[in-house]
Amino acid sequence: MSKILIQTALSLEFEAVKAFLSNVQIERHPSTGSIYNKGIYQANEVLIVETGAGNVRSADETGRAIEFFKPDYVFFVGVAGGLKDVKIGDVVASSKVIGFEMGKDDTEFKPRLDTIPSSYLLEQIAKHVKREGQWRQLLKVENKEEPEALVQPIAAGEKVVSSNQSVAFSYLKNYCSDAVAVEMEGNGFLLAARPYHAHAIEVRGISDLIENKTEADAGGSQPRAAANAAAFCFEMINQIEIEKVKFPDTNTLEFRKKLVNELTTLYPQGPEQDDIWKRAGGDVSIFTNSANRKSQWFNAIEKLYLGGGGNEISITSLMNEIKGDYPNFISEVLNNT
Incomplete structure (x- = not known):
């Protein structure tokens, strides 16, 4: 609750x-x-x-x-x-x-x-x-x-x-x-x-x-x-x-994989694109240029669910910021999981 x-x-x-x-x-x-x-x-x-x-x-x-x-x-x-x-x-x-x-x-x-x-x-x-x-x-x-x-x-x-x-x-x-x-x-x-x-x-x-x-x-x-x-x-x-x-259980690996796929489509340049991670309160210093963009997103979401990614970021703050860019984002991710 x-x-x-x-x-x-x-x-x-x-x-x-x-x-x-x-x-x-x-x-x-x-x-x-x-x-x-x-x-x-x-x-x-x-x-x-x-x-x-x-x-x-x-x-x-x-x-x-x-x-x-x-x-x-x-x-x-x-x-x-x-x-x-x-x-x-x-x-x-x-x-x-x-x-x-x-x-x-x-x-x-x-x-x-x-x-x-x-x-x-x-x-x-x-x-x-x-x-x-x-x-x-x-x-x-x-x-x-x-x-x-x-x-x-x-x-x-x-x-x-x-x-x-x-x-x-x-x-x-x-x-x-x-x-x-x-x-x-x-x-x-x-x-x-x-x-x-x-x-x-x-x-x-x-x-x-x-x-x-x-x-x-x-x-x-x-x-x-x-x-x-x-x-x-x-x-x-x-x-x-x-x-x-x-809504489905957003803590499952299945949901996180679905979320990463959606994020890779919306932000193909990775979590730093359009400052989306930073706008949500995240720390961009955790990212390395060596990883491909989907891997960056997967690692970022995994860190987030483990309580990392930056002092101010949360799954809620990230989804709120994405919602501002793409109004149908949340319903599409949740309903298609």
Whole structure:
């Protein structure tokens, strides 16, 4: 089964996630003393981290937790303000997160948006969960209206946007018109996950519609939105495990031979072609020019399965990078094995 890291900004979001876990225990980071909760969900090991508000805190805790826990999948679960096409209680999974604060402050402000895509795999699973609608069966709170789910862009900044008359709201409408929600941690979260080649995505429940935010919060919209987001997240985890059952055992020699054949076709000049090994976090100094390219690939994959090949590379990071070059690569390798 999988190792899942789930981040939250607020305690109420943390509790919404924790409600799905059993055998919850305290876990402490050996170097920093950071305190986590670790529990079990459907045989998956889940670590929960409360980052606090803001992209900087989120990035700091994300990198630390990924390095410590080495998860297979990483989620940020919490609440957000709705910008368009949503109502209170709906859930938005991020197709991408738009960092909207960056820019050049000249005679007029010139935006330099910092846009980070979510994991392609998790985005596809989120779309599947949205279409099927089974996630509502995991809801642990009552909703006055049936919540809907979207897989759309989310904007992330460093301020709470609480009025549709504010400068920030006008800015978002002008420069982030595809964003359906706004929050304060997602950009830092995805930026920090990126160097680890982690499958990462945000899942946000809509707790307010910008205007009348205080009244919405007072009416209990935040815990309800957090619970809805947690339900969607855990249905995504359910679907991750279903998809994994369909795949062959990737640890077998048969699969590794199939993988080498595919890699030799895609990168006939060897693991150094297009910097694919280096982009995945690998050490190119392990390769020798004397070996033929197929042998280079076979030796590289064998080293990788034995824990070598470079400090940052893994089979997941390699396949993610290849997926970026050849979108159908993973399905072709797995389904034809």
